[in-house]
Amino acid sequence: MNIDLTQATAKHFVSADKMRAAMQGVYFDCDAKKIVMTNGHILLTVEFAPDAGMTSFIAPLSSLPKKRPAEITFDGDYIRTIEQGQPTTITEPIKEYYPDWNRIMPEIPDERPGITAIGFAPDLFAGFAAVVKNLGGLALRMDFLTAVNGVKLTPVTPAPWDGLIMPTRISE
Numbered sequence: 001m002n003i004d005l006t007q008a009t010a011k012h013f014v015s016a017d018k019m020r021a022a023m024q025g026v027y028f029d030c031d032a033k034k035i036v037m038t039n040g041h042i043l044l045t046v047e048f049a050p051d052a053g054m055t056s057f058i059a060p061l062s063s064l065p066k067k068r069p070a071e072i073t074f075d076g077d078y079i080r081t082i083e084q085g086q087p088t089t090i091t092e093p094i095k096e097y098y099p100d101w102n103r104i105m106p107e108i109p110d111e112r113p114g115i116t117a118i119g120f121a122p123d124l125f126a127g128f129a130a131v132v133k134n135l136g137g138l139a140l141r142m143d144f145l146t147a148v149n150g151v152k153l154t155p156v157t158p159a160p161w162d163g164l165i166m167p168t169r170i171s172e
Helices: 122-135
Strands: 025-029 034-038 042-047 057-060 070-074 079-083 089-091 140-145 150-155 161-165
Touching: 042 122, 057 070, 122 140, 122 161
Parallel strands: none
Antiparallel strands: 025 034, 025 057, 034 042, 042 161, 070 079, 079 089, 140 150, 150 161
16 A cells, blocks of 8 residues: 655654553554544544555554655565665554544534634644645644534645544643
8 A cells, every 4th residue: 555644744643652552653444444643632544545455553653654655565464664765664563452543533513512712732733734744735624522622623625634632631
Protein backbone atom coordinates (compact mmCIF):
# COMPACT_ATOMS: atom_id res chain seq x y z
CA MET A 1 0.00 0.00 0.00
CA ASN A 2 1.16 3.54 -0.66
CA ILE A 3 0.95 6.14 2.09
CA ASP A 4 1.69 9.87 2.19
CA LEU A 5 1.74 10.20 5.98
CA THR A 6 5.24 11.11 7.21
CA GLN A 7 7.01 10.65 10.54
CA ALA A 8 7.13 14.44 10.99
CA THR A 9 3.34 14.67 10.83
CA ALA A 10 2.54 11.53 12.82
CA LYS A 11 4.86 12.44 15.72
CA HIS A 12 2.34 15.09 16.84
CA PHE A 13 -0.30 12.40 17.44
CA VAL A 14 1.50 9.45 19.04
CA SER A 15 2.03 9.17 22.77
CA ALA A 16 5.44 9.58 24.42
CA ASP A 17 4.17 7.63 27.45
CA LYS A 18 6.14 4.38 27.65
CA MET A 19 3.32 2.89 29.75
CA ARG A 20 1.09 3.06 26.64
CA ALA A 21 3.21 1.12 24.14
CA ALA A 22 0.37 0.72 21.63
CA MET A 23 -0.26 4.47 21.55
CA GLN A 24 3.42 5.13 20.79
CA GLY A 25 2.71 3.62 17.38
CA VAL A 26 0.45 4.14 14.40
CA TYR A 27 -2.49 1.74 14.07
CA PHE A 28 -3.32 0.48 10.58
CA ASP A 29 -6.97 -0.59 10.94
CA CYS A 30 -7.47 -2.65 7.80
CA ASP A 31 -11.19 -3.28 8.48
CA ALA A 32 -12.00 0.45 8.73
CA LYS A 33 -9.37 1.36 6.10
CA LYS A 34 -7.99 4.00 8.46
CA ILE A 35 -4.57 4.80 9.86
CA VAL A 36 -5.18 5.88 13.47
CA MET A 37 -2.96 7.84 15.85
CA THR A 38 -3.70 9.22 19.31
CA ASN A 39 -1.78 10.50 22.29
CA GLY A 40 -4.85 10.44 24.51
CA HIS A 41 -5.69 14.12 23.90
CA ILE A 42 -5.95 14.34 20.13
CA LEU A 43 -6.79 11.70 17.55
CA LEU A 44 -6.15 11.57 13.80
CA THR A 45 -7.52 9.12 11.25
CA VAL A 46 -6.22 8.95 7.68
CA GLU A 47 -7.85 6.92 4.92
CA PHE A 48 -5.75 4.24 3.23
CA ALA A 49 -6.25 1.25 0.95
CA PRO A 50 -4.81 -1.89 2.57
CA ASP A 51 -3.33 -4.62 0.40
CA ALA A 52 -5.59 -7.63 -0.16
CA GLY A 53 -5.49 -9.99 2.82
CA MET A 54 -3.54 -7.54 5.01
CA THR A 55 -4.33 -7.73 8.73
CA SER A 56 -4.42 -4.77 11.12
CA PHE A 57 -1.19 -3.89 12.90
CA ILE A 58 0.50 -1.22 15.00
CA ALA A 59 3.59 0.24 13.36
CA PRO A 60 6.32 2.03 15.27
CA LEU A 61 6.74 5.67 14.22
CA SER A 62 10.13 4.79 12.69
CA SER A 63 8.44 2.60 10.07
CA LEU A 64 6.68 5.59 8.44
CA PRO A 65 8.38 7.43 5.57
CA LYS A 66 10.72 10.27 6.51
CA LYS A 67 9.80 12.83 3.85
CA ARG A 68 7.97 11.43 0.85
CA PRO A 69 5.29 8.90 -0.06
CA ALA A 70 6.33 5.30 0.45
CA GLU A 71 5.21 1.73 -0.12
CA ILE A 72 4.50 -0.14 3.13
CA THR A 73 3.86 -3.87 3.32
CA PHE A 74 3.03 -6.09 6.27
CA ASP A 75 3.30 -9.87 6.02
CA GLY A 76 2.05 -10.66 9.54
CA ASP A 77 5.55 -10.62 11.02
CA TYR A 78 7.44 -7.64 9.59
CA ILE A 79 6.68 -4.16 8.26
CA ARG A 80 8.68 -3.17 5.19
CA THR A 81 8.94 0.49 4.19
CA ILE A 82 10.21 1.26 0.70
CA GLU A 83 10.87 4.98 0.25
CA GLN A 84 12.56 6.33 -2.88
CA GLY A 85 16.12 7.42 -2.19
CA GLN A 86 16.19 5.67 1.20
CA PRO A 87 17.23 2.15 2.21
CA THR A 88 14.32 -0.24 2.78
CA THR A 89 13.52 -0.46 6.48
CA ILE A 90 12.22 -3.59 8.14
CA THR A 91 10.58 -3.26 11.55
CA GLU A 92 8.48 -5.44 13.82
CA PRO A 93 4.96 -4.33 14.71
CA ILE A 94 4.13 -3.26 18.25
CA LYS A 95 2.42 -6.31 19.72
CA GLU A 96 -0.14 -4.64 21.95
CA TYR A 97 -3.89 -4.00 21.91
CA TYR A 98 -4.85 -0.64 20.37
CA PRO A 99 -7.70 1.23 22.12
CA ASP A 100 -11.12 1.12 20.43
CA TRP A 101 -10.83 4.44 18.64
CA ASN A 102 -14.29 4.11 17.03
CA ARG A 103 -15.92 4.64 20.42
CA ILE A 104 -14.48 8.12 20.82
CA MET A 105 -14.77 9.45 17.24
CA PRO A 106 -18.30 10.87 17.34
CA GLU A 107 -20.62 11.63 14.47
CA ILE A 108 -21.51 15.30 14.10
CA PRO A 109 -25.18 15.82 14.99
CA ASP A 110 -27.32 17.84 12.59
CA GLU A 111 -28.51 20.19 15.32
CA ARG A 112 -26.42 21.34 18.25
CA PRO A 113 -27.15 23.82 21.01
CA GLY A 114 -25.34 27.15 20.75
CA ILE A 115 -21.88 27.37 22.24
CA THR A 116 -21.02 30.36 24.36
CA ALA A 117 -17.37 29.56 25.08
CA ILE A 118 -14.83 26.80 24.79
CA GLY A 119 -11.25 26.67 25.98
CA PHE A 120 -8.37 24.57 24.69
CA ALA A 121 -4.59 24.59 24.63
CA PRO A 122 -3.29 26.01 21.33
CA ASP A 123 -0.47 23.45 21.14
CA LEU A 124 -3.12 20.80 20.39
CA PHE A 125 -3.58 22.42 16.97
CA ALA A 126 0.10 22.22 15.95
CA GLY A 127 -0.28 18.62 14.82
CA PHE A 128 -3.32 19.43 12.71
CA ALA A 129 -1.42 22.24 10.96
CA ALA A 130 1.20 19.63 10.01
CA VAL A 131 -1.55 17.31 8.74
CA VAL A 132 -2.98 20.01 6.47
CA LYS A 133 0.53 20.66 5.11
CA ASN A 134 1.32 16.94 4.62
CA LEU A 135 -2.05 15.48 3.61
CA GLY A 136 -3.96 18.47 2.23
CA GLY A 137 -7.21 20.17 3.05
CA LEU A 138 -6.49 23.91 2.66
CA ALA A 139 -7.92 24.70 6.12
CA LEU A 140 -9.64 23.11 9.12
CA ARG A 141 -13.34 23.03 9.94
CA MET A 142 -14.06 22.79 13.67
CA ASP A 143 -17.28 21.27 14.97
CA PHE A 144 -17.80 21.73 18.70
CA LEU A 145 -19.37 18.62 20.20
CA THR A 146 -21.06 19.68 23.40
CA ALA A 147 -22.29 16.18 24.22
CA VAL A 148 -18.71 14.93 24.58
CA ASN A 149 -17.00 18.31 25.12
CA GLY A 150 -14.69 17.71 22.20
CA VAL A 151 -13.81 19.39 18.94
CA LYS A 152 -14.01 17.43 15.68
CA LEU A 153 -11.71 18.69 12.93
CA THR A 154 -12.21 17.98 9.24
CA PRO A 155 -10.55 19.40 6.14
CA VAL A 156 -12.39 22.22 4.38
CA THR A 157 -11.52 20.82 0.94
CA PRO A 158 -11.51 17.06 0.25
CA ALA A 159 -8.63 15.30 1.98
CA PRO A 160 -8.35 11.79 3.45
CA TRP A 161 -8.25 12.62 7.16
CA ASP A 162 -10.36 13.37 10.24
CA GLY A 163 -9.37 14.58 13.69
CA LEU A 164 -10.64 15.00 17.22
CA ILE A 165 -9.47 17.07 20.17
CA MET A 166 -10.71 15.21 23.20
CA PRO A 167 -12.04 16.88 26.32
CA THR A 168 -9.49 17.88 28.94
CA ARG A 169 -9.91 19.10 32.46
CA ILE A 170 -8.71 22.62 33.09
CA SER A 171 -8.35 23.69 36.70
CA GLU A 172 -8.75 27.32 37.62
